[in-house]
Amino acid sequence: MEEFGVYAVFGVNGPPQRLLSADGSCRVSVAVPPSVQLVVVFSCGPWGERICVNAELSDADRFPITIGKLTPYNRCLSWEQWEEETWTDCVTLNLTLEGGNTDSVVPLAARELHGKRKRERSADQEVDGGLNKVTKAGQEENVCPNASKEKPTPVRKVRGQSRISQKLFASGADSSEVKAAGHEAGGEGTAPPQTASRMKSRQTKTPTQTTSLIIPSGRWGQTLCPIDSQTAILIGGQGARMQFCKDPMWKLCTEDMSWVATETLAEGPTPEARIGHTAIFDPHSKRIFVFGGSKNKKWFNDVHILDTQSWRWSMVEAQGKVPPLAYHSCSMFRGELFVLGGVFPRPNPEPDGCSDSLYIFDPQISIWYQPIVTGDKPSPRSGHSACVIQQRYIYVFGGWDTPVCYNDMYMLDLGLMEFSVVQTSGKAPSARSWHGSAVLSDTKFMIHGGYNGNSALSDAFVFDTETNSWTELTLPQLSVPRAGHSIITMETPSHHLPSKEDAGVVKKTLLVFGGGDNEGRFYSDLTTVAVETLLDAL
DSSP states (O other): OOOOOOEEETTTTTOOEEEETSSSOOOOEEOOOTTEEEEEEESSSSSTTTEEEEEEEEEEEOOOOEEEEBBTTTTTEEEEGOTTTOOOOEEEEEEEEEESSSOOOOOOOOOOOSSSSSOOOOHHHHHHHHHHHHHHHHOOOSSOOOTOOOOOOOOOOOOOSSSSOSSSSOTOHHHHSSSGGGGGGOOOOOOOOOOOOHHHHHHHOOOOOOSSSSHHHHHHHOOOEEEETTTTEOOOOBBBBGOOOOOEEEETTTTTTTTOOOOOGGGOOOOOSSSSSEEEEEETTEEEEOOOETTTTOOOOOOEETTTTTTOOOEEEOOOOOOOOSOEEEEEETTTTEEOBBBBOOOOTTSSBBBEEEEEETTTTEEEOOOOOOOOOSSBBBBBBBEETTTTEEEEEEETTEEEEEEEEEEETTTEEEEEEOBBBBOOSOBBBEEEEEESSOOOOEEEEEEEESSSSEEEEEHHHHHTEEEEOOOOOGOOBBBBBBBEEEEEESOOOSSGGGGGGGGEEEEEEOBBBBOBOOOEEEEEHHHHHHHHHH
């Protein structure tokens, strides 16, 4: 049987080069030739007890450009220079093997590829210095990209070196800057903290913490999707330094509010790293549908399905046409996905850059179609919210279409397929996008936070669909400014209620995760508030 190995191909015509082998080092770094614009990494042979291979492209300053992961179910990665805005002529490929017999491996000499650039350190220094640190990490699921660097991690680059900002959104940015590459919004989260020292460092950056010792890295633009009364699935996101999360998939267990990293547990082709996508759970088929999103200059219109019973990914070969979209809304009604709005890739195929169209995906026959819709539909926008009320109406609020930010409200009658403008009363939320929204009851939903064009917001409002009125909500748990965060409500059993007659009563809980404050912070905290407490505060 062929031995396990990890290979790399540099350039279209480059031959495969073996970088990791079954009896070799668990860590290697190689220089990418300056003329190469394509890197392909793949594994061959039985994985055995090996968990994954972390792959990272770093620039000359050792900042990660892009990160990927090989697993027994995802055995190939490819990167092209045009996809990565920070790809320069000084790029290093770093590979780290996790799991398997990594404690007794024999170091494999790091390869010096042909090209003008020389490595900063010799092959022996690179391997010997890194091997000890990797084996110390042992069974860590993900390793912080800068955890093994001897020099401290810079807070941010000097202005002028890169046009990418640590802020989620640049004030006054034009459409080409804001709408592309995830609206130039967040950066990539590093891996979850695994030691007490890392945990302490992470705690200084987050306003509240989960009870779990292992938590997802700080991020924005992710999705948090509840699948039952005790479980929610976290997918995707970006954090610091514009990098896509190295730990893109987690399971939240609401019984004790603990996190479990689950990327390597799912079989099948996992979705490529992305932000601005949507994830919707169908309770009848027990499947999560992931659609769209973006990764730097790449936009997606693919549909990935995670079967939560078999825990297996599959990709849909859909018929019909739907454009690549990011920061759209996606609602489920009678087993179909209703996708509204979103931003197009750059260069924009439409003058406005954002979509005002409604697309429906029918999973039964795997087809996209556009329904006939009447009435006053919303103007083109992205970063808006959509709440399904009473399984009959979709309420659309806010959004962004550079340079305009909205705070208007539209309602789609799913029976008549008719849009109408909602005339509201009370103090309405200010114009915003990338806010969080969640349904609280049959007649009420909440809007929290977001971005108004200058800063992240911390206010919260509840809308009553019976009276069409807004009510501002003031709670200390929701006082942290954040945008691009996830808000969901879950029906969680009450196991610790004081009275016996209340035992087993199903209560609704609001959960808020992640997001960023547009000042360089990306949160990994989880905030919980009883929905009953929210409604009592009105």
